[in-house]
Amino acid sequence: MLRPKLPTMPQPTGLVTPPAVIESPPAVPVPYPAPAPAAPASSRPAVQLTSGATLALIGGGAAVVLVVGAVLVSMLLAVAVTAASVAVCAVVVRSVLKDR
Secondary structure (H helix, E strand, O other): OOOOOOOOOOOOOOOOOOOOOOOOOOOOOOOOOOOOOOOOOOOOOOOOOOHHHHHHHHHHHHHHHHHHHHHHHHHHHHHHHHHHHHHHHHHHHHHHHHHO
C-alpha cells in the first residue's frame, strides 16, 4: 500500500573509459618537532593548612550544615502547620454548610 519509491541509478550512455590509475608519490618521513620547553614553576607557594586552620574549616562547615538544616526544618514545620490549619478550616466550613 505505502511503499517507498527508490531512486533508480542512471545508466551510462556511450563509450565508457576506465578510470585512470594515479600513482601516489613515495612517502617522505616527517621529522618530529622538537619538544617544547618545560613551563616555569609558579612563584606562588602551595597552600599549607595548619592544624588550627583545619579545625576552623571543619567548624565553619559544621556551622553551615547546622544553619541550613535548621532553616530547612523550620520551612518544613511552617508547611505542616499551614496544612493543619487549612484542614481544620475545611472541617469547620464543612460542618457549617452541613447544618443548613
